[in-house]
Amino acid sequence: MQENNKKYDAIVIGSGISGGWAAKELCEKGLKVLVLERGRDIQHGVDYLGEHAPPWKIPFANKADRKRNVDDYPIQSQCYAFDAATKAFFTKDSEAPYQQDENKPYHWIRANGVGGRSLIWGRQTYRWSEFDFKANVEDGHGCEWPIGYDDLKDWYSYVEKFVGISGAKEGLPELPDSEFLPAMDMYTLEKTIKGRLDKYMPEVTMTMGRTAILTENLNGRAACHYCGPCPRGCSTGSYFSSQSSTLPAARATGNLELRSNSVVEKLIYDSNSNRVTAVQIIDANSKERLSFSADLIFLCASTLASTQILLNSKSQQFPNGLANSSGTLGRYLMDHFKMQHVAVFADNLDHYYKGFRPTGTYIPRFKNLPGKEQTDYLRGFGLQADPVRPDWRFHFNQKGFGKSLKDNLRKPAPYWVWVLGAFGECLPNANNRVELDESKHDEFGIPQIKVSMSFGANEHRMSKDIIKSSEKIFKAAGAVYIETTDTLSVPGSAIHEMGTARMGKDPKTSVLNAWNQSHDVPNLFVTDGACMASSSCVNPSLTYMAFTARACDYAVSQWQQGKI
Amino acid sequence: MDRRFFLQALTMLGGSYATAAIAGLAGSSQAAAKPLAIGPSIDELPSDLFSEQERKDLSAMAEVIIPRTESPGAIDAGVPKFIEYMVQNWLSEAEQQIFLEGFRAIQKYCLADFSKSFSALHPNQQLDILEDLEDKASDSPWYDFANVQRQYIEDAPFICQLKELTIFGFYSSEVGAKQVLRHDPMPMQFDGEYALGEEDSSWSMIRTM
Ligand SMILES: Cc1cc2nc3c(=O)[nH]c(=O)nc-3n(C[C@H](O)[C@H](O)[C@H](O)COP(=O)(O)OP(=O)(O)OC[C@H]3O[C@@H](n4cnc5c(N)ncnc54)[C@H](O)[C@@H]3O)c2cc1C
Ligand code: SF4
Numbered sequence: 001m002q003e004n005n006k007k008y009d010a011i012v013i014g015s016g017i018s019g020g021w022a023a024k025e026l027c028e029k030g031l032k033v034l035v036l037e038r039g040r041d042i043q044h045g046v047d048y049l050g051e052h053a054p055p056w057k058i059p060f061a062n063k064a065d066r067k068r069n070v071d072d073y074p075i076q077s078q079c080y081a082f083d084a085a086t087k088a089f090f091t092k093d094s095e096a097p098y099q100q101d102e103n104k105p106y107h108w109i110r111a112n113g114v115g116g117r118s119l120i121w122g123r124q125t126y127r128w129s130e131f132d133f134k135a136n137v138e139d140g141h142g143c144e145w146p147i148g149y150d151d152l153k154d155w156y157s158y159v160e161k162f163v164g165i166s167g168a169k170e171g172l173p174e175l176p177d178s179e180f181l182p183a184m185d186m187y188t189l190e191k192t193i194k195g196r197l198d199k200y201m202p203e204v205t206m207t208m209g210r211t212a213i214l215t216e217n218l219n220g221r222a223a224c225h226y227c228g229p230c231p232r233g234c235s236t237g238s239y240f241s242s243q244s245s246t247l248p249a250a251r252a253t254g255n256l257e258l259r260s261n262s263v264v265e266k267l268i269y270d271s272n273s274n275r276v277t278a279v280q281i282i283d284a285n286s287k288e289r290l291s292f293s294a295d296l297i298f299l300c301a302s303t304l305a306s307t308q309i310l311l312n313s314k315s316q317q318f319p320n321g322l323a324n325s326s327g328t329l330g331r332y333l334m335d336h337f338k339m340q341h342v343a344v345f346a347d348n349l350d351h352y353y354k355g356f357r358p359t360g361t362y363i364p365r366f367k368n369l370p371g372k373e374q375t376d377y378l379r380g381f382g383l384q385a386d387p388v389r390p391d392w393r394f395h396f397n398q399k400g401f402g403k404s405l406k407d408n409l410r411k412p413a414p415y416w417v418w419v420l421g422a423f424g425e426c427l428p429n430a431n432n433r434v435e436l437d438e439s440k441h442d443e444f445g446i447p448q449i450k451v452s453m454s455f456g457a458n459e460h461r462m463s464k465d466i467i468k469s470s471e472k473i474f475k476a477a478g479a480v481y482i483e484t485t486d487t488l489s490v491p492g493s494a495i496h497e498m499g500t501a502r503m504g505k506d507p508k509t510s511v512l513n514a515w516n517q518s519h520d521v522p523n524l525f526v527t528d529g530a531c532m533a534s535s536s537c538v539n540p541s542l543t544y545m546a547f548t549a550r551a552c553d554y555a556v557s558q559w560q561q562g563k564i
Numbered sequence: 565m566d567r568r569f570f571l572q573a574l575t576m577l578g579g580s581y582a583t584a585a586i587a588g589l590a591g592s593s594q595a596a597a598k599p600l601a602i603g604p605s606i607d608e609l610p611s612d613l614f615s616e617q618e619r620k621d622l623s624a625m626a627e628v629i630i631p632r633t634e635s636p637g638a639i640d641a642g643v644p645k646f647i648e649y650m651v652q653n654w655l656s657e658a659e660q661q662i663f664l665e666g667f668r669a670i671q672k673y674c675l676a677d678f679s680k681s682f683s684a685l686h687p688n689q690q691l692d693i694l695e696d697l698e699d700k701a702s703d704s705p706w707y708d709f710a711n712v713q714r715q716y717i718e719d720a721p722f723i724c725q726l727k728e729l730t731i732f733g734f735y736s737s738e739v740g741a742k743q744v745l746r747h748d749p750m751p752m753q754f755d756g757e758y759a760l761g762e763e764d765s766s767w768s769m770i771r772t773m
Contacts, residue, residue, distance in 0.1 A: 053600035054741065054749060055769050060654050061606055061646070061736040066716070067656075081773050085600060122773075187756040226751040229773050352760035355751035358773070391766040392745075396731040397711045397724070399702070401694060403633050409731060410744055410765045 003278075008034040008257075008294040009559075011279050013264050013309065016116020018528040018544045019300035020242030020250070021159070025552035026298070027255040034257045034292055035250075036281055038301075039113030041260040042089070044243035048233025050085025059084045078493065079109045081120050081231040089119050089231070098304075099437045099450035106451040107492035108304060114260050116302065117495070118241040120231040123212040123359065124384065125165050126538035127156050127176045131369060135425075136534050139378045142332065142428030143504040145533050146514035149176070155546040162249075163240045163545065164218040166359075167210035175364040175382075175538070182215045183208040187387050188351035189416050190361055193477040200476035203366050203373070209359035209384065212240035212542075221245070228356030239358070261285050265446055266313040267297065267322055267524070275523045276322070282444045296523055296555050296564065300548065303333075303529035304434055307500040308449045310526075311436045323501070323518040329511050330435055332428040332499040334535040337455050338421060338489035339463060341470040343479035345416040352389065352412065360386040363420075363473070365537055367465070377461035381424040382537045383470070388417045415480075420473065422466045423494060425537040427458050432491075434500055453491040463488055496540050498532035516551035523564050527551045607642025607737060611649040617681060621671055622647060624683040628690050629730045636739045638730055646733035647726070659718060659725065666722020670697075697723040741768035 009031035012022045019035060026033045041047075050058075059065065062084050069077035076082055076090040091110040100106045111117045130149040136142040153176075160179040168183040186194065186208065194206045213230075214223045214237075221237035221244055230239050237244030250256040261284035268278040268291065278291040299306045307330055313322035321329045365380035367373050392409040400408075432453040440448040467484045474482045504510025507519035512531050518524040527548040529540055536543075558564045614622060626638035626647060638644070651663050670693060674682045682690060701707075706717045706724040717724065734740045741747045745768040 049597055049599045051599070051601070052749060053603075054738070054747070055736040056605045056607070056738045056741060057600045057603055058606070058736070059600075060650065061732045063650075063654065063716070063732065065654075086773075088597065185754055185756040190756065226754045227749060228769065229771050231773050350760050351756075352758050352764070353754070353756050354748070354758040355754035356767075356769075356771075357754045357756070389766075392731065392735050396728060397706055397708075399698060399707065401629050401691060401698075402631055406630050406633065406635075406637075406744070409735065412760065412764075412766045 002288065002290050004290060004292050006292075008032050008292065010034075010296040010298060011036060011292055011294040012298040012300055013279065014116060014299075014301035014305070014528070015114050015242055015247065015258065016111075016300065016302060016528075017118045017121070017242065017541050018302070018548050019116065019298070020118060020246030021545050021548040022298040022300050022527060022552055023250040023256060023258075024246040025549050026296070026556065027250040027253040029552070029556045030253075030255065031296070031556065032255050032257075033250065034259065034294065036262040036264055036279060036292070037114050037258065037260045038263040038284065039091075039111075039116075039260060042114045042119065042243065044237070044248075045233070045235035048235055049088055050229075050232035051235060052227060053085055053232070075107050076109060078107065079495070081122070085229065086120060086231045089113060089233075095443070097440070097442060098448050099440055101450070101452035104452055104454045105490050106453050107490050108451065108497075109492065109495045110302075114258065115242040115247075119233055119243065121541065122539070123230065123239050124362075124539040125160075125163070125178065125210050125212045125542040126362070126382075127178055128152070128536050128538065128543050129174045129176055131174055132534065132536040135379055136428070141378065142534050143502065143506065143509050146503055146505045151514075152543070152546050152550065155550045156542065159542070159545040159549050162219070163212050163245065163542075164214045164221065165210055165212055166208070166215040168208050170205055170207050170364075172205060172364060174369050178210060178542075180210075181218070184211070184215060184357055184359060186361065187353055188348040189345060189387050189418070190385075192347050193345075193418065196477050197473065201473060204363055204473065205366070206361055206363050206385070209362050211359040213358055214238050224358065226355035226357060228358060230358050262290075263444055263446070264301065264309055265289070265444065266309060269313065269315045269318060269322055269521065271315065271317045274521060276521060282446075284444075287444070296559055297525065298548075298552070298555075299524065299526045299530075300528045303497045303500060304449060304451065306526055306528055306530045307434055308436070308446075310501065311434075311449075312447060318520070323511055323520045323524055325520050326508055326510060328430075328502065328509060330500050331430045331433045332502055332533070333432040333434055333451070333453050334426040334428055334498045334532070335453070335491050336423040336426055336494040336496045336535060336537060337459050337463065337491075338423055338494045339466050339485065339487070341420045341422070341467070341474070341482070341484040343418050343420075343474040343477070343483065344481040345418055345478060346480050347416070347478060349414060349416070360384050367469075375462075375465055377458050377465065378427065379425040379458070379462070380537055381422050381462060381466055383473070384421045384423065386419045386421070388419060389413065390415070390417060418474075418477070418479070420470050422470065423496070423537050423539070424459060424462045424466060426535045427456060428499060428502070428534055429456055432499075451492070455488055455491065459488065496529075496535070498529040498535050498540055501526050501530035502533040503531050504533060515554040516547055517555070525551050525555055605642070605738060606649070606733065607645045609645075609649045611645070611652045613648050613652040618667070618671070619644060619648070620683040621681055622667070624690060625670075625694065625726060626730045626733075628687070628694050629727055630734045635744050638734050641734050641737035641739035643730055643733040643737065646737070647729045650729050650733075655725070656718065659716075662719070663722055663725050666697075666725075669722075694723065697721070735768070
């Protein structure tokens with residue numbers, strides 16, 4: 001193996017949402033930083049190959065490329081954001097295999113390239129609340145969080161001012177307000193619905209989706225131009241991605257080195273110094289093994305990938321994976337469960353819209369909170385809602401020919417559909433876990449992970465209430481036809497995978513301390529979703545950002561004081 | 565197939581995050597990849613499945629489905645080329661066979677009964693032939709409320725395949741998007757109260773994600 005003599009102050013593994021933040025913070029504090037990213041380089045703008053492609057330029061008129069999807073993207077192609085114009089960002093399942101428990105399918109949705117999933121994410125950004133951080137200790141599921149909302153509050157503000165989040169203040173303790181740019185407008189239908197909910201279901205708040213999209217110019221990034229399909233990339237930087245935001249800030253310091261096509265295989269641990277002394281990679285092109293060293297190691301490869309690296313970093317001291325003296329590494333995997341319900345509305349048919357608003361509205365959790373309805377399950381759910389005015393793609397299969405067919409297809413349907421997408425909190429459970437499957441390797445010879453996860457009784461009880469509550473909301477909102485489903489999403493497919501290297505107070509039952517620092521190995525930090533000790537019901541990435549910025553601040557001060 | 569499926573499928577096509585193919589854009593070969601926006605249009609991709617006569621007949625059929633009226637029709641929009649490309653490159657072998665058999669059966673029938681090719685028949689005769697096919701196909705699940713392209717109906721009869729490809733080709737084409745639908749690629753604003761007049765078309769591209 002080739003050793004690289006250049007020594008860095010810090011190595012960041014992964015360049016997605018968490019890694020981008022770590023790179024920015026560490027570089028801005030003056031550290032020499034190496035970012036190791038397994039995927040290809042993706043240049044801002046230049047490599048957004050699907051951006052602004054008009055419908056007539058999209059292969060097969062954007063009908064799914066069934067053959068290739070089955071061969072190369074059997075799992076990724078099930079993601080809503082996957083299509084002909086976005087698929088170049090997604091990881092080919094055929095090239096990055098993992099194992100699933102036979103009876104428990106798990107969808108691992110990935111975008112292994114510079115920027116990670118920040119290029120294709122849904123940009124929904126919500127703070128966690130004090131209730132979220134207290135949930136474990138109150139109901140006894142999972143371990144106690146070592147921090148509370150107050151510890152993170154200022155860090156939320158700090159990252160939000162840089163990210164740029166459009167949204168509306170509501171003053172709800174269960175969904176604390178962020179630092180907001182102006183909220184986007186609601187559709188007339190949404191205003192109608194909101195008016196009815198205010199009247200008939202006052203316990204429910206309907207607010208504009210809080211979204212990492214600029215409604216005003218910010219730091220050289222332009223306000224959104226409402227073109228619509230964000231996951232194709234956004235060369236104006238109007239939504240937050242590593243490319244548009246954190247990596248340029250890191251680069252501007254002159255302290256950043258980013259090495260793409262660098263698959264981290266393992267971390268090398270030295271028991272004498274009790275430190276990670278090197279990061280071993282395989283160059284994806286040359287297949288050559290190389291190692292790099294630094295004082296601080298930030299593991300930000302995303303929940304499952306970070307834990308894979310730790311599990312694969314075995315030593316005499318840590319035979320079951322690095323930083324795993326507790327034996328909890330790999331356990332307590334969580335993902336929100338998703339359910340979708342739809343209803344038809346006959347209101348505001350003479351209203352349409354101009355511009356493609358790249359977000360929806362949000363109905364925050366309104367159960368099992370002080371002063372709200374208490375139920376037969378623990379914790380709660382939030383609802384993301386979208387209006388759709390169906391077009392020709394929903395009616396192309398009507399009978400008839402000629403002028404009347406052409407004219408029918410040309411016009412919007414004479415109804416609206418309003419979709420409620422529920423995200424339910426998932427309890428931490430030791431049996432939901434990821435392990436290494438030593439009998440199966442990827443093309444680099446790295447053992448694959450095996451994921452085993454299913455939703456439990458609490459999630460299923462909650463799902464019944466989600467159906468009931470959605471029906472109630474639809475009725476109050478004035479729906480003329482309602483369709484609910486009782487299926488819970490396949491674990492993983494909410495793409496909010498969390499846990500497996502959880503934070504906690506007790507080194508015997510957790511992997512990381514209150515600063516995202518390994519209890520066992522002080523120069524090792526994990527700041528992506530792996531650190532989460534519970535899952536809340538809101539989208540998690542904003543919280544990873546706040547954790548990352550906070551951990552960087554702590555690590556650098558410790559490092560400067562010679563304590564790490 | 566049920567209506568639930570239809571409504572669920574809306575979530576794939578419509579809203580943003582909560583709800584919810586590449587000939588030129590091969591993910592792996594980065595060097596060769598070009599932005600889709602400067603690539604070929606869907607009616608410019610080459611195919612060599614049909615003879616000149618077959619192309620004439622296919623064009624006539626597409627034009628019966630979406631004719632030129634006060635606005636352009638299927639032929640103006642390049643739909644026949646799109647159909648040929650899709651039949652050759654997108655349909656599975658079994659689907660392609662259904663298409664070709666159905667297509668050739670009409671051609672044979674026209675020659676036998678009228679001693680003319682389909683394209684040489686009077687528009688009313690052409691319409692009768694296609695309507696007759698639709699009558700015979702009308703119990704196909706292709707006509708179900710639930711069929712919204714999420715799943716291609718693999719055993720759909722020829723007439724259904726023909727209509728689906730014609731309609732997708734037409735409303736996705738530049739001509740269809742700009743002259744029949746409304747195309748607004750750079751709206752610069754979002755107005756949620758924008759009025760819809762009785763004669764107004766849909767936007768050409770309703771896909772936020
Ligand atoms: C379609 C979609 C919609 C989403 N919507 C939302 C939303 O609305 N709100 C929200 O909060 N979250 C959303 N998410 C989730 C969000 O994208 C993730 O939570 C977030 O990207 C996680 O950040 P991360 O840095 O931990 O991981 P990623 O962004 O996935 O980045 C990890 C990086 O590490 C690299 N890496 C992995 N393994 C290795 C290795 N061995 N060596 C070197 N590098 C490695 C990867 O290539 C990748 O670049 C969505 C995700 C998707 C896919
Ligand atoms: S809708 Fe806005 S944020 Fe999304 S890609 Fe277009 S300009 Fe960028």
